[in-house]
Amino acid sequence: MxxxxxxxxxxxxxxxxxxxxxxxxxxxxxxxxxxHYLRNVMRTPAGAAVxxxxxxxxxxxxxxxxxxxxxxxxxxxxxxRRQQPEPDLWLCFAPVKKARIDFVAQKASELGVSAxxxxxxxxxxxARVNEARLRANAVEAAExxxxxxxxxxxxxxxxxxxxxxxxxxxxxxxLDETQTGIPIVDTLRRRGDTRGRPWAVFVGPEGGYAPxxxxxxxxxxxxxxxxxxxxxxxxDTAAIAALACWQAVLGDWTAPLD
Amino acid sequence: MxxxxxxxxxxxxxxxxxxxxxxxxxxxxxxxxxxHYLRNVMRTPAGAAVxxxxxxxxxxxxxxxxxxxxxxxxxxxxxxRRQQPEPDLWLCFAPVKKARIDFVAQKASELGVSAxxxxxxxxxxxARVNEARLRANAVEAAExxxxxxxxxxxxxxxxxxxxxxxxxxxxxxxLDETQTGIPIVDTLRRRGDTRGRPWAVFVGPEGGYAPxxxxxxxxxxxxxxxxxxxxxxxxDTAAIAALACWQAVLGDWTAPLD
Numbered sequence: 001m002x003x004x005x006x007x008x009x010x011x012x013x014x015x016x017x018x019x020x021x022x023x024x025x026x027x028x029x030x031x032x033x034x035x036h037y038l039r040n041v042m043r044t045p046a047g048a049a050v051x052x053x054x055x056x057x058x059x060x061x062x063x064x065x066x067x068x069x070x071x072x073x074x075x076x077x078x079x080x081r082r083q084q085p086e087p088d089l090w091l092c093f094a095p096v097k098k099a100r101i102d103f104v105a106q107k108a109s110e111l112g113v114s115a116x117x118x119x120x121x122x123x124x125x126x127a128r129v130n131e132a133r134l135r136a137n138a139v140e141a142a143e144x145x146x147x148x149x150x151x152x153x154x155x156x157x158x159x160x161x162x163x164x165x166x167x168x169x170x171x172x173x174x175l176d177e178t179q180t181g182i183p184i185v186d187t188l189r190r191r192g193d194t195r196g197r198p199w200a201v202f203v204g205p206e207g208g209y210a211p212x213x214x215x216x217x218x219x220x221x222x223x224x225x226x227x228x229x230x231x232x233x234x235x236d237t238a239a240i241a242a243l244a245c246w247q248a249v250l251g252d253w254t255a256p257l258d
Numbered sequence: 259m260x261x262x263x264x265x266x267x268x269x270x271x272x273x274x275x276x277x278x279x280x281x282x283x284x285x286x287x288x289x290x291x292x293x294h295y296l297r298n299v300m301r302t303p304a305g306a307a308v309x310x311x312x313x314x315x316x317x318x319x320x321x322x323x324x325x326x327x328x329x330x331x332x333x334x335x336x337x338x339r340r341q342q343p344e345p346d347l348w349l350c351f352a353p354v355k356k357a358r359i360d361f362v363a364q365k366a367s368e369l370g371v372s373a374x375x376x377x378x379x380x381x382x383x384x385a386r387v388n389e390a391r392l393r394a395n396a397v398e399a400a401e402x403x404x405x406x407x408x409x410x411x412x413x414x415x416x417x418x419x420x421x422x423x424x425x426x427x428x429x430x431x432x433l434d435e436t437q438t439g440i441p442i443v444d445t446l447r448r449r450g451d452t453r454g455r456p457w458a459v460f461v462g463p464e465g466g467y468a469p470x471x472x473x474x475x476x477x478x479x480x481x482x483x484x485x486x487x488x489x490x491x492x493x494d495t496a497a498i499a500a501l502a503c504w505q506a507v508l509g510d511w512t513a514p515l516d
Binding site for chain 2: 144183229234237240244251
């Protein structure tokens with residue numbers, strides 16, 4: 001539930017992710033949090049326009065039909081954007097402490113990942129992952145950045161279990177801090193044949209993967225190890241940098257979304 | 259004053275930026291903050307090794323010779339890395355609120371910028387820039403990421419004044435959210451002749467540059483406008499993404515630092 005700080009005049013500033021189907025004539029009830037946001041935070045007047053998306057039916061204009069103390073109704077009127085195919089890029093990351101994990105979820109959503117996969121590794125400092133909180137951060141960022149989807153939040157998994165069930169067709173971009181000599185952009189450009197195919201960016205915890213974890217990952221057939229130069233990047237910085245390079249070379253930064 | 263969370267065994271974990279000259283046999287007095295950090299936070303024993311750098315003389319090992327209540331002496335012993343040329347990349351950014359500006363300074367330092375230039379634009383929400391705080395964040399990130407320099411923090415400037423005195427040889431990578439069609443990596447690759455030359459990344463405030471500001475910037479001879487896809491990126495996300503792409507194509511991510 002986020003209003004961008006500025007918006008084109010006449011365009012509704014409020015953009016909400018909903019689960020209900022969206023079509024002309026449909027009526028959508030906002031969630032309890034959205035209801036509170038519309039009524040008490042934004043003091044939205046009846047008749048105001050908002051934008052809705054659900055990850056399936058594109059983006060729609062809706063009118064605030066009623067906004068009472070107990071409930072609200074949003075009347076869906078016209079489609080503003082059609083649903084589009086989006087890059088299928090997972091971020092597989094070792095969970096970090098609270099502020100930084102919020103940050104990773106927000107930035108990765110802005111950078112267009114399709115799923116957030118927390119991965120527990122040997123050096124991971126955080127044992128419990130608050131998936132609801134990850135999801136809330138992903139939703140808020142998706143609302144704000146004008147995506148038509150929200151990244152899936154996959155259940156946290158131990159690295160070896162994750163790799164045992166790894167789908168063979170999903171390629172892995174492995175941020176390998178021991179391999180500073182393999183430049184990310186040149187390496188990704190040589191994989192131009194994989195554009196439109198599923199990928200995942202793997203970033204280790206602060207302190208890196210353990211040597212046997214790196215061995216496990218490097219043995220996978222579809223793994224592409226890369227380095228990000230000689231400075232020691234924090235895990236969150238490395239994740240954002242790699243997602244940006246991937247979008248710029250193999251993702252949708254070569255053309256506008258619609 | 260930062261200890262990385264893990265470090266190769268036997269390598270000193272503490273790495274400090276100092277202003278004094280560094281050479282074998284020199285004795286360096288830590289600053290008051292560093293003294294407090296060594297004595298009270300890290301409880302460093304006498305005889306412990308630390309690493310020092312000053313942006314000019316490379317990186318050196320030093321031994322904690324004395325660490326009393328009133329002062330300390332670090333005895334410089336051996337050089338661990340020679341000073342290297344680094345990319346000359348400024349980040350010209352509209353200052354944002356406290357947590358986000360800390361974040362921009364930290365991430366930009368990790369990503370190897372040579373200078374941080376706060377720029378006041380029409381839509382900039384923040385009037386006063388705490389340059390000492392920017393500098394402290396840049397120093398801490400430089401200590402942690404193993405850089406041999408600390409980015410300069412340039413005095414905040416209004417956009418028109420900055421551009422009036424702009425050095426003609428410094429090229430500008432302009433993040434232009436109205437130009438989603440100009441892909442950043444392909445565009446930078448066509449500027450391969452500028453590798454090793456001065457560049458600056460320009461990122462506007464939340465809400466973007468005003469139209470006349472964009473006109474002013476686009477008129478510069480050495481400006482390269484690029485887009486970062488169709489999602490609306492926050493200013494800090496856009497800055498990090500662009501710095502990463504620049505380092506990956508024209509900077510030092512194609513070879514280790516030393």
